[in-house]
Amino acid sequence: MEKVRFGIVGLGNMGTTHAKNVYAGKVPKMELAGICDIAEGRRKYAKEHFPEVPVFEDAKEMFASGLLDAVIIATPHYDHPPLAIAAFEAGLNVITEKPAGVYTAQVLEMNAAAEKSGKLFGIMYNQRTNPVYRKLRQMIQSGQLGGIKRINWIITDWYRPQAYHDSCTWRSTWKTEGGGALINQNPHQLDLWQWLFGMPKRIMSHVSFGKYYDIEVEDDVTAFMEYENGTTGVYITATGEAPGTNRLEISCDMGCVVVENNKISFKRNVESEREFNAHNTEIFGRPECWDCIVPAETDGGPQHIGILKDFTKALLTGSELLAPGYEGIKGLTISNAIHYSAWTGGWADLEHFPHDDFKRILDEKIANSTVVKKEIQRTADTDNTY
Template sequence: MSKLKMGIIGFGNMGTTHANNLTKGRVKDMELGAICDIDPARLEAAKELYPDVPRFDNAEELYKNGGCDVVIVAIPHYDHPKYVEMAFSYGLNVITEKPAGVYTKQVIEMNEAAKKSGKLFGIMYNQRTTDTYKKIKKMVEDGTLGHIKRIQWTITDWYRPQAYHDSASWRSSWAKEGGGTLINQNPHQLDLWQWMFGMPDRISSHVSYGKYYNIEVEDDVTAYMEYDNGTTGVYITSTGEAPGTNRLEIACDMGKIVVENDKMIFWRNTVSEREFNKTNTKIFGLPECWKCEIPTKPASRTPHALIMQNFAESLLNGTPLIAPGYEGINGLTISNAIHLSSWTGETVDVKNFPHERFYELLKEKIANSNADKKVVKKQVADTSGSY
């Protein structure tokens, strides 16, 4: 059987990564079919790298005449839903880069278009392929951990200096990027949170805007999450700390899990804390606890290729998707809720998230954005909305 042809919309940082994976044979059932970018310099670069691959300066032309089975949308965040919906209208299967969009209202519309099309829809949540997170998800689902009491994820190793924020006009603005560290660096982790632990029911937050940098969007975030079953969570992230930390801690009836420095430690109680508490009579009693290092496979060096291969297998053989595109709204809802709580001072009801209200408040931020006045000190070849 001939390979599926993949069209790439946006030949920036991520677009070139995807093209490289395809042309290096890392996706056995797909090949590079076409490239689109609105920047002539990027199309010239594509021509030099892949002279035999058709090139387009207009996405609709690629959708019509590129001869592709699948497209991946790797352009700035606001445009993801528009170009995904357009691809579905031309009968194409679609993978979108993260995030699914900037605000939930547009992603709801995108998901509806995907369902109406009947085509396969995926999202580039490549960190779902990481063995550590897969094992945590399984342990939560099969009851190995018992009830989850508290989750804390501190991920502040996203350091980005002022030069980064000044490197392109679309960066770090409400009008062109739609936010700061939540929408740029953190979509993978917010997705992993809900993928492993489920969606929180309520969120409140404290967020700083331009605390460390001359930017209008968030660069320091602390969010408090509540679940109806009693689980609580704290999510901390920043682009202003160096060297920063990446530590995930899960407190549960059966002990705790700590993920840090490429190790996963399960401090495992020999009996559930709740069961221990029912029978213990010692005033300082503690359940016996074993320190267990859980072996995990190193993360793949080409996780994006794994998502594309899985997508191909789903098209060809019906294999379940690792990252269905419809699920992109979940992590984005968490992100939007964190913003909304910080703007209003309210605890946000996630299950009944006010999509229209959030969008109206975001439009106010966009109207007052300084993006068009931004001076780009150094042009960097990256319009893909990547890290």
């Protein structure tokens, strides 16, 4: 294989972004070879803007066409696993958009299908290409922070007005989206959380549903996480605050690291706090601390194009993926656990997560929903929204 023939299922906001990038040649050795959307208006758009590219109404027909080597699933969330499974069964390599799915049980099925197929499986976790987070991960894994005591991430700059929630029939309901801020805006950060710090042992959360908007799903979230080694974390997110905040703070043996405005600052102890405490005899003694700016590119990295380039390289050369699709279940498990804790009023155990019970409660919420949405489909430029 000298180039990757690439298809897109779902020509909404993100699918259109991917189509434009590939069609414009921004991903070397990848060509746009097929587009599928069930909406007549989006198929018309595809034919007008990508005239040489075959357009399909049925995904399975496109999968069986012989025109593709790989496909990205860029549909509403519930459809990610079944479409990915169908693509694997058709012998295609797959990238799924985030989130991996809505509930963990369906993602476990998708992962099993991927493994059975032997095909390459990726997920569009484009924030893993950001040099700031890559540098932070290297610092953690190399032991430069020492033991991590506490993690606080406040990310409330996801402001989404009512017009956003009303822009598509599938947005912001249990039946068609499967959640709100956690399942839509936050999958990248929940993935980064586990990519940086690993999976927590258990979660307790407080979640508000329709606090700021006329929606039935969550728009304000506070979650408390505990790790096996005693590390704790607090994750706060909302879509109803403007301008909002994005600040990640890590308290560790070697001081305090803050990621804000896509920059890393490090109040670095000259000596580990634990080592200092072991020999200090002064009542109000404290370690000497230096203010440091950690060097890292602040341009955000290649983002979506970077993931597509990485996937193409892996498919053509056998290199390892930066964002394997199998890892999508990790961030989703954190998301599901936050919901589950809020729904049940207790701790959610991530080591033994109750996949079936979560699905049962979600089904009850779908069955009891009274939301009726107008038939409307609006797409918008996604630049500067992630």
